Amino acid sequence: MTPQLSWYLALSAVLFTIGVVGVLIKRNVISMFMCIELMLNAVNLTFVAFSSFFRDVSGQLFVFIVMTVAAAEAAVGLGIIITIFRNRESLDVDDASVLKL
Amino acid sequence: MLALLFILFAGMAVGCAVSMVAQRNPLYSAISLIGVFISLACLYVTLAAPFIAAVQVIVYAGAIMVLVVFVIMLLNVEEEERGPLRLRSLVPIAVGLAAVLFAEAAFIIFFVQASPATPTRNISDVGLTSSIGAGLFTTYLLPFEITSILLLMAIVGAITLARRGGLLRADVAVVPGTQVLARDVLDPFVPPDTRPIVAHTTEEVEEQLGLKGVPHLRDE
Numbered sequence: 001m002t003p004q005l006s007w008y009l010a011l012s013a014v015l016f017t018i019g020v021v022g023v024l025i026k027r028n029v030i031s032m033f034m035c036i037e038l039m040l041n042a043v044n045l046t047f048v049a050f051s052s053f054f055r056d057v058s059g060q061l062f063v064f065i066v067m068t069v070a071a072a073e074a075a076v077g078l079g080i081i082i083t084i085f086r087n088r089e090s091l092d093v094d095d096a097s098v099l100k101l
Numbered sequence: 102m103l104a105l106l107f108i109l110f111a112g113m114a115v116g117c118a119v120s121m122v123a124q125r126n127p128l129y130s131a132i133s134l135i136g137v138f139i140s141l142a143c144l145y146v147t148l149a150a151p152f153i154a155a156v157q158v159i160v161y162a163g164a165i166m167v168l169v170v171f172v173i174m175l176l177n178v179e180e181e182e183r184g185p186l187r188l189r190s191l192v193p194i195a196v197g198l199a200a201v202l203f204a205e206a207a208f209i210i211f212f213v214q215a216s217p218a219t220p221t222r223n224i225s226d227v228g229l230t231s232s233i234g235a236g237l238f239t240t241y242l243l244p245f246e247i248t249s250i251l252l253l254m255a256i257v258g259a260i261t262l263a264r265r266g267g268l269l270r271a272d273v274a275v276v277p278g279t280q281v282l283a284r285d286v287l288d289p290f291v292p293p294d295t296r297p298i299v300a301h302t303t304e305e306v307e308e309q310l311g312l313k314g315v316p317h318l319r320d321e
Contacts, residue, residue: 001104002103002104003103003104003107003147007107007111008107008144008148011111011114011115011144014115014118015114015115015118015137018115018118018119018121018122019118021122022121022122025122026122028127028178030127030169030172030173030176030178031127031130033169034121034127034130034131034134034169035121035122037134037161037165038118038121038134038137041137041138041141041161044141044153044157045141045144045145048145048148048150048153049148051148051150051227051228052148052149052150052227052228055227056227057227057228057232057233057236058236058240058241060150060152060153060227060228060233061233061236061237061240061241061244063153064153064156064233064237065241065244065245065248067156067157067160067161068248068251068252069248069251070160070161070165071160071164071165071252071255072251072252072254072255073255074164074165074168074169075168075255075256075258075259076255076258076259076262078168078169078172078259079258079259079261079262079263080262081172081176082172082175082176082262082263083262083263085176091176091178
């Protein structure tokens with residue numbers, strides 16, 4: 001029995017849901033950031049599964065671009081996190097609920 | 102065989118993801134997330150996408166997670182403590198909405214017919230590096246170039262965000278050691294004293310400069 005396409009889609013849905021739950025229940029900015037990375041990876045799995053089962057290379061190209069966006073997001077997002085920590089001495093999102101200082 | 106591998110790596114991915122959300126220490130969360138990335142890379146290999154699998158390990162598990170772990174260690178993040186639950190009145194509504202969501206998912210799983218054209222998979226060269234490169238530089242050339250602009254903007258943004266303050270003004274006096282004192286803290290009518298100050302703490306510097314009572318040296 002070989003894995004079906006629906007297996008991969010179900011796994012992707014499960015991982016995405018875990019990421020959403022993490023973003024909702026975490027208080028730490030860095031933990032929320034990592035949960036967002038998990039959601040991006042779940043979508044990547046969907047892309048690769050469709051690309052492989054339909055034998056179309058476009059899905060893997062999209063995954064490549066999503067990874068680039070994730071890398072840019074990591075650089076800028078971690079810069080923002082460092083700035084927040086410098087200004088507020090805390091990484092709790094409830095302490096940073098307003099944008100001004 | 103492939104089904105066994107799928108079950109193994111899918112279980113690993115879900116287990117590591119649950120562990121990532123359950124951990125309170127962000128460093129343990131990061132290590133669990135690396136486990137998720139590695140098992141997803143193995144799943145990409147079973148999907149005949151070796152290039153994406155390699156990029157997953159190099160870019161995600163390598164570059165991005167190293168950056169995250171570096172920031173966690175730089176900021177010395179403490180474990181998050183459980184605060185009081187806010188918005189407790191919304192809990193029944195949340196339970197109801199979750200029940201509706203599960204009902205929807207169950208409906209889709211059990212009552213929707215499978216699509217008539219079930220895709221079958223056999224060996225193909227779709228996931229190879231050469232076909233990805235050909236697609237990237239022909240059909241998807243414009244998104245590829247836009248990606249380079251995005252990376253440039255990310256570099257500029259990261260440098261702008263991470264830089265500490267602006268440049269020093271021209272009229273600041275730099276005390277040997279680590280202290281930087283603004284010249285206007287000192288008395289402007291006294292000619293500048295160019296003797297080096299030997300001190301190791303801020304208190305010693307303040308004492309030698311006669312600044313004991315200056316309040317705004319101790320702000321921040």
